[in-house]
Amino acid sequence: MAAPLSLSSASPNSNQLSSLLRCFPVISLSSRCRCLSFDSDYRNLSPILKATSSLSSSSRPLHVHTIVKVDLGDRSYPVHIGSGLLNQPELLQRHVHGNQVLIVTDTTVAPFYLDQTISALTNRNLNLKVESVILPDGEQFKNMESVMKVFDKAIESRLDRRCTFIALGGGRVGDICGYAAASYLRGVSYIQIPTTLMSQVDSSVGGKTGINHRAGKNLIGTIYQPRCVLIDIDTLNTLEDRQLASGLAEIIKLGLVRDAAFFEWLENNIFALLARNSSAVSYAIKRSCEIKAEIVSLDEKENGLRAILNLGHTFGHAIETGSGYGQWLHGEAVAAGTVMAVDMSYRIGWIDDSLVKRVHTIFRAAKLHTTPSETMTMHIFKSLMALDKKVANGVLRLVLLKGPLGNCVFTGDYDLQALDDTLQAFCNS
Ligand SMILES: NC(=O)c1ccc[n+]([C@@H]2O[C@H](COP(=O)([O-])OP(=O)(O)OC[C@H]3O[C@@H](n4cnc5c(N)ncnc54)[C@H](O)[C@@H]3O)[C@@H](O)[C@H]2O)c1
Ligand SMILES: [Zn+2]
Numbered sequence: 001m002a003a004p005l006s007l008s009s010a011s012p013n014s015n016q017l018s019s020l021l022r023c024f025p026v027i028s029l030s031s032r033c034r035c036l037s038f039d040s041d042y043r044n045l046s047p048i049l050k051a052t053s054s055l056s057s058s059s060r061p062l063h064v065h066t067i068v069k070v071d072l073g074d075r076s077y078p079v080h081i082g083s084g085l086l087n088q089p090e091l092l093q094r095h096v097h098g099n100q101v102l103i104v105t106d107t108t109v110a111p112f113y114l115d116q117t118i119s120a121l122t123n124r125n126l127n128l129k130v131e132s133v134i135l136p137d138g139e140q141f142k143n144m145e146s147v148m149k150v151f152d153k154a155i156e157s158r159l160d161r162r163c164t165f166i167a168l169g170g171g172r173v174g175d176i177c178g179y180a181a182a183s184y185l186r187g188v189s190y191i192q193i194p195t196t197l198m199s200q201v202d203s204s205v206g207g208k209t210g211i212n213h214r215a216g217k218n219l220i221g222t223i224y225q226p227r228c229v230l231i232d233i234d235t236l237n238t239l240e241d242r243q244l245a246s247g248l249a250e251i252i253k254l255g256l257v258r259d260a261a262f263f264e265w266l267e268n269n270i271f272a273l274l275a276r277n278s279s280a281v282s283y284a285i286k287r288s289c290e291i292k293a294e295i296v297s298l299d300e301k302e303n304g305l306r307a308i309l310n311l312g313h314t315f316g317h318a319i320e321t322g323s324g325y326g327q328w329l330h331g332e333a334v335a336a337g338t339v340m341a342v343d344m345s346y347r348i349g350w351i352d353d354s355l356v357k358r359v360h361t362i363f364r365a366a367k368l369h370t371t372p373s374e375t376m377t378m379h380i381f382k383s384l385m386a387l388d389k390k391v392a393n394g395v396l397r398l399v400l401l402k403g404p405l406g407n408c409v410f411t412g413d414y415d416l417q418a419l420d421d422t423l424q425a426f427c428n429s
Contacts, residue, residue, distance in 0.1 A: 167226075170199045
């Protein structure tokens, strides 16, 4: 049996911030041209709260700009988070390496944001040559053919090693572009401009890149860090509600495994998030990126700690595959999978029932699933879970909650009967 790895956190600073934000759950951001900057140190938050509340009578949006650092020595990079960042050319241009850029995007995102991104790159910067490749939209196109399209465009445009790829889109575009950047001329710089909530809080930070194989999702890939991540929360304005909720599932997961105060803040602000309140959305993205950045900094290659980000994913991947790709969005499957992992943690006796209820309540409030699809049987679950990447020496290791909220374990050392009982409780047969 694998030894359980006990992991916990909860910074007093996040408690302070959480209570501050509870006092200001819905702050309307107003007044354009005000660009306030604060880093991940919460001591700098109060000027922003003062500024935002005192400017609430103006109708212009405030450009609040946060920077979270991913600390990886000489491969460290900033995650810029804010409203209107794509309208700040110098911010993007500062991170471009060389004078050739290839933007990788898809057919859905291009009409919304490609021109804006090209303008941000070329504004008062006539020496920059910008090319773009627009990939078909759909998880079925996250394959070698799409990577080849990126290479074809790069080679045709004679891009040399001093060039920068830019991923403009959701997690799929980010994964393809990052993987192509890792291999083109044995590695060129790339920037992530994530445009879905899922990609803003999860896939754009941490450097996991790759594509799917016929046999399974994300089987081919590498870890390759971007030079910078630029999150313009305004891009969420065009995102479908279902995609937004899918991203919320990963945010809730982060609170559960790592930060009790953040989970409580999410419970109190879930409706503000669903209503896309910009201050609530910015804070949720910022805190998620901080948690992810901290975990990645400590365990970039997923030798231990980083595995906790997989809470609900073993059950969730089985639901995604078993229900047919495309039927369930990744975050929807993660939500139901998290409810199952929490149920199992309770059956083993590692958490109390009040937490089980809270997890149900928050996912329901976020309009996410709390049960798998009816077609999922115990047999389907078991056969798909046996293929999970986290099986080691025949033992399925799972992320389970243990102890007070915000604590979890990644372990293969659990009561197998509890797993059977959970599967039985959530399956028809
Ligand atoms: N690398 C990682 O660490 C990591 C982590 C989680 C997920 N992923 C991968 O990310 C992918 C899922 O990411 P996703 O949920 O962002 O899905 P996605 O990239 O497929 O995007 C979802 C849909 O939203 C559209 N879209 C994107 N931005 C938009 C916007 N601003 N307005 C309107 N439409 C927009 C896309 O065109 C697509 O149709 C999967 O391939 C998954 O394997 C990777
Ligand atoms: Zn996920």
